[in-house]
Amino acid sequence: MTDKDYKALVLFFDDYTTGFINQAVNAHPHLTKKKHTVRVVENIVFLGEKLGLSPQQMRLAKAAALLHDIGRFSQFETYGTFYDHASKNHGALGVGVIREHRLLSSWPMVEKKQIVRSIALHNSYHLPLKMDKDTLFLTRLLRDADKLDIFHVVTQNYLGADPGENGYLTLNLPDDGLISKRLFERILNGELIDNQQIQSVNDLKLLQISWVFDLNFKATMERVSCCDFIFRIISTMPNSERRTFLIAFMKAHMAKKIA
Numbered sequence: 001m002t003d004k005d006y007k008a009l010v011l012f013f014d015d016y017t018t019g020f021i022n023q024a025v026n027a028h029p030h031l032t033k034k035k036h037t038v039r040v041v042e043n044i045v046f047l048g049e050k051l052g053l054s055p056q057q058m059r060l061a062k063a064a065a066l067l068h069d070i071g072r073f074s075q076f077e078t079y080g081t082f083y084d085h086a087s088k089n090h091g092a093l094g095v096g097v098i099r100e101h102r103l104l105s106s107w108p109m110v111e112k113k114q115i116v117r118s119i120a121l122h123n124s125y126h127l128p129l130k131m132d133k134d135t136l137f138l139t140r141l142l143r144d145a146d147k148l149d150i151f152h153v154v155t156q157n158y159l160g161a162d163p164g165e166n167g168y169l170t171l172n173l174p175d176d177g178l179i180s181k182r183l184f185e186r187i188l189n190g191e192l193i194d195n196q197q198i199q200s201v202n203d204l205k206l207l208q209i210s211w212v213f214d215l216n217f218k219a220t221m222e223r224v225s226c227c228d229f230i231f232r233i234i235s236t237m238p239n240s241e242r243r244t245f246l247i248a249f250m251k252a253h254m255a256k257k258i259a
């Protein structure tokens with residue numbers, strides 16, 4: 001894959017997403033995803049530089065970041081939600097867009113397979129046990145770069161910094177003002193929470209906090225820690241014993257990981 005190939009993808013991305021933005025009754029969700037994508041590309045460059053990627057690896061990583069959520073636009077247009085369980089898996093939808101528009105048709109087969117697989121798996125709960133090492137590395141990088149920006153977006157939203165958001169980022173889940181014992185205990189066991197286990201806004205916050213257990217690189221953890229994402233999310237949860245415990249537990253866990 002060459003610089004020219006990457007530039008062609010950037011042009012496609014801009015054109016394709018502008019189409020959804022111009023046609024939508026409410027363009028806010030589409031704009032949010034477009035801006036998210038731009039920041040995920042920036043995040044992957046940040047992580048890639050920390051990890052010493054070659055120019056070729058960096059181009060591939062940028063392309064994966066650029067296309068990772070390309071399925072989000074048709075998802076929202078068709079189903080009116082970003083909730084995969086109430087619509088379709090957006091990783092798979094993204095692979096469909098790549099195929100439909102033959103976006104990678106001129107690419108070497110090895111790179112094409114790596115990028116398609118990383119996009120298909122960027123949002124999966126667990127990665128398959130058997131993956132070739134280059135695809136695994138790219139997928140891990142993409143998952144971390146993506147989570148870094150989701151932390152940014154949801155923190156802003158929970159703190160009320162984005163007045164145009166009308167519930168789509170919290171998947172229109174109810175807020176029952178409680179921290180679920182079941183999911184709280186999963187966090188204390190250091191377990192990743194699955195999308196299928198959430199029923200309320202606070203469940204969603206616990207799920208996002210549990211992503212800390214699924215970060216792949218120390219540089220990602222350092223960024224999460226320095227931006228204070230986790231504690232800003234927890235600060236918006238109901239004031240309770242569980243919340244106090246959560247703060248202490250996550251502080252200790254993160255300090256250990258970046259020591």
Ligand SMILES: [Fe+2]
Pocket residue numbers: 036040068069146
């Ligand atoms: Fe994303």
